[in-house]
Amino acid sequence: MRVIVKALCVAFCSVIICVHPAKSDVRLPKLIGDGMVLQRDKPLKIWGWAAPGEKVTVDFIKKKYNTVAGADGTWQIMLKPIAAGGPYNMTVTGNNKIEIADILLGDVWFCSGQSNMEMGMGDIAEKYEKIIAQNQNTSIRQFLVPKGLNDATKIHDDFSNGRWAPATGTNVNRFSAAAYFFAINLFEREHVPIGLINSSFGGTPIESWISADGYKTFPEIAKQVVRLSDTAYVNQMNRNNAANNRLQAARTDKKYDDGLNETPKWYETAYQPVGWKDIMVPGFWTGQGLNNFSGVVWYRKVINVPAADASNAAKLYFGRINDNDEVYINGQLAGRTGGQYANRMYTLKSGLLVPGKNVIVARLSNNASALGGFVGDKPYYITAGTDTIQLSGKWQYKVGQAYPAVKSSYESYSAANQPTLLYNTMVAPAGNYVIKGALWYQGESNVTRAKEYERLLPELIANWRALWHDPKLPFIIAQLPNYQEVTYLPVESGWAELREAERKALAIPNTAMAVLIDVGEWGDIHPRDKKDVGERLALAAEKLVYGHTTLVASGPTLQGAKKDGNKVVLTFTDTGSGLIAKNSNKLQHFAIAGADKHFVWATAQINGNQVIVWSDEVPDPAYVRYAWANNPDRANLYNKEGLPASPFEAEVK
Numbered sequence: 001m002r003v004i005v006k007a008l009c010v011a012f013c014s015v016i017i018c019v020h021p022a023k024s025d026v027r028l029p030k031l032i033g034d035g036m037v038l039q040r041d042k043p044l045k046i047w048g049w050a051a052p053g054e055k056v057t058v059d060f061i062k063k064k065y066n067t068v069a070g071a072d073g074t075w076q077i078m079l080k081p082i083a084a085g086g087p088y089n090m091t092v093t094g095n096n097k098i099e100i101a102d103i104l105l106g107d108v109w110f111c112s113g114q115s116n117m118e119m120g121m122g123d124i125a126e127k128y129e130k131i132i133a134q135n136q137n138t139s140i141r142q143f144l145v146p147k148g149l150n151d152a153t154k155i156h157d158d159f160s161n162g163r164w165a166p167a168t169g170t171n172v173n174r175f176s177a178a179a180y181f182f183a184i185n186l187f188e189r190e191h192v193p194i195g196l197i198n199s200s201f202g203g204t205p206i207e208s209w210i211s212a213d214g215y216k217t218f219p220e221i222a223k224q225v226v227r228l229s230d231t232a233y234v235n236q237m238n239r240n241n242a243a244n245n246r247l248q249a250a251r252t253d254k255k256y257d258d259g260l261n262e263t264p265k266w267y268e269t270a271y272q273p274v275g276w277k278d279i280m281v282p283g284f285w286t287g288q289g290l291n292n293f294s295g296v297v298w299y300r301k302v303i304n305v306p307a308a309d310a311s312n313a314a315k316l317y318f319g320r321i322n323d324n325d326e327v328y329i330n331g332q333l334a335g336r337t338g339g340q341y342a343n344r345m346y347t348l349k350s351g352l353l354v355p356g357k358n359v360i361v362a363r364l365s366n367n368a369s370a371l372g373g374f375v376g377d378k379p380y381y382i383t384a385g386t387d388t389i390q391l392s393g394k395w396q397y398k399v400g401q402a403y404p405a406v407k408s409s410y411e412s413y414s415a416a417n418q419p420t421l422l423y424n425t426m427v428a429p430a431g432n433y434v435i436k437g438a439l440w441y442q443g444e445s446n447v448t449r450a451k452e453y454e455r456l457l458p459e460l461i462a463n464w465r466a467l468w469h470d471p472k473l474p475f476i477i478a479q480l481p482n483y484q485e486v487t488y489l490p491v492e493s494g495w496a497e498l499r500e501a502e503r504k505a506l507a508i509p510n511t512a513m514a515v516l517i518d519v520g521e522w523g524d525i526h527p528r529d530k531k532d533v534g535e536r537l538a539l540a541a542e543k544l545v546y547g548h549t550t551l552v553a554s555g556p557t558l559q560g561a562k563k564d565g566n567k568v569v570l571t572f573t574d575t576g577s578g579l580i581a582k583n584s585n586k587l588q589h590f591a592i593a594g595a596d597k598h599f600v601w602a603t604a605q606i607n608g609n610q611v612i613v614w615s616d617e618v619p620d621p622a623y624v625r626y627a628w629a630n631n632p633d634r635a636n637l638y639n640k641e642g643l644p645a646s647p648f649e650a651e652v653k
């Protein structure tokens with residue numbers, strides 16, 4: 001027995017000796033690391049973890065700061081405001097020493113939202129290759145927050161991973177495109193380093209980004225927050241998700257795809273096509289003989305490559321696809337992408353193209369929607385040297401596999417779409433990191449609940465200001481752009497209602513908005529024009545945050561709607577050098593209604609900085625709308641500075 005006890009004692013002591021140093025090591029959050037941008041001209045917090053009672057010293061710009069870790073192992077040090085500059089080094093010392101290099105002092109912006117904020121420069125690189133090449137800038141840096149869903153029902157004190165990266169080389173591909181252009185414009189005007197904390201997650205609703213404290217006046221959402229605190233419920237949902245994934249995997253198993261199971265395979269050079277039909281690219285399957293089809297469709301096209309081009313470096317621009325693609329050229333895989341949101345651009349290795357006849361075969365799969373196929377208004381071509389080979393037009397297709405309907409499924413959820421979970425993992429860990437302001441590009445996932453969004457957006461703003469302990473934290477909104485098919489009569493519109501909710505948030509002090517009603521694409525919820533988005537966000541920041549109060553930073557913004565007989569007099573702020581009807585001699589897309597809210601098109605005329613609106617069909621106007629549609633294609637009220645007016649609905653006073 002003594003031997004056992006002695007052995008146990010030795011083992012126990014060994015554990016203490018081995019484990020204690022790891023516990024006592026000073027540890028820093030992921031945000032505090034090499035290449036970080038710290039906020040200039042504000043008191044700064046440097047924080048981390050160590051053994052309880054451990055002495056910690058921070059050396060920064062010839063000053064030492066000392067503290068002691070608390071009983072919970074946390075510590076923090078406050079630095080006095082520091083002007084823009086760098087690069088600097090920092091040393092954090094406890095029982096160990098951490099060296100942090102290449103630190104800049106500048107302006108830090110927290111950039112968040114769903115896929116249009118997430119969209120990276122790599123997704124649209126072909127559109128902006130020259131701009132990227134001309135703006136290799138080590139003073140613009142991004143910290144890309146990882147998508148965190150592990151143990152997401154609890155508030156995290158650190159991100160799971162991440163590092164600061166400069167806007168140089170291939171790093172640029174991972175920058176949020178909207179935030180990248182925002183940073184370029186700010187840097188050009190303010191000449192200070194710009195740090196971007198990119199915390200975005202495609203397809204997520206606003207509810208995911210607000211803390212539990214924000215739902216005190218939202219009882220239904222609060223109920224779900226309570227459910228998420230129940231481990232049994234969460235575990236059951238996770239098991240159900242796994243079961244549904246297995247059902248989906250069985251349904252889409254490639255072993256049922258004729259194109260992969262026949263010999264030779266349909267992409268191989270020995271294959272001779274039989275029974276293929278014509279189809280247009282770009283274009284969806286619906287309307288081309290494949291209505292409501294879900295499964296695998298193979299595409300095939302023969303192109304001729306001049307001998308001079310075959311030896312050149314080449315790229316395949318393959319637009320955007322619903323949902324997944326694998327592309328083969330002359331029997332060899334040229335590239336593959338999963339998911340409908342990414343724009344396809346594949347670099348073709350040397351020798352893949354040959355002089356003369358080349359065969360391109362693409363395997364497209366669509367799991368659920370009726371809109372499989374190629375999205376319109378995207379680039380479809382091959383570049384080789386200075387030549388371009390167009391791929392739009394007639395292709396041939398053949399069905400390889402039809403996915404059966406799901407026979408049964410289990411109740412489940414998308415964790416990323418649950419209230420609080422992204423706040424817990426992707427926002428809260430940044431709360432100690434001092435920032436200049438926040439950019440918000442989100443709303444697509446809330447268009448069916450726009451009235452609720454009208455209350456949720458102010459709650460998110462207040463929520464984040466509380467997190468950063470800054471009741472005046474600048475908050476800039478990217479208003480949703482135009483999207484979907486054009487309508488030619490006044491209609492109700494969830495997208496217009498969501499834009500109106502965003503516009504109404506401007507009543508909150510220290511907010512601004514970039515109007516994007518003219519940068520969208522009818523067939524793509526992810527428009528590629530992120531340059532105008534970033535420029536307009538930067539304009540808003542210049543006026544709101546940087547003191548350029550006389551700058552025309554927005555298009556005309558509705559101020560009031562006053563009745564004058566059978567007419568409505570609209571007044572605006574942000575008129576700049578004056579109001580104009582862009583590309584026309586008359587204003588379009590104004591609608592008017594009486595108390596019954598039956599809207600009809602109205603005549604609208606500019607009168608100085610006012611717009612007069614009327615319709616003989618509405619003798620007693622009570623409401624007026626402008627650009628009220630998912631895609632108000634003809635809306636043309638601008639100021640002379642070229643900035644569009646925000647869509648709106650107003651009750652006539």
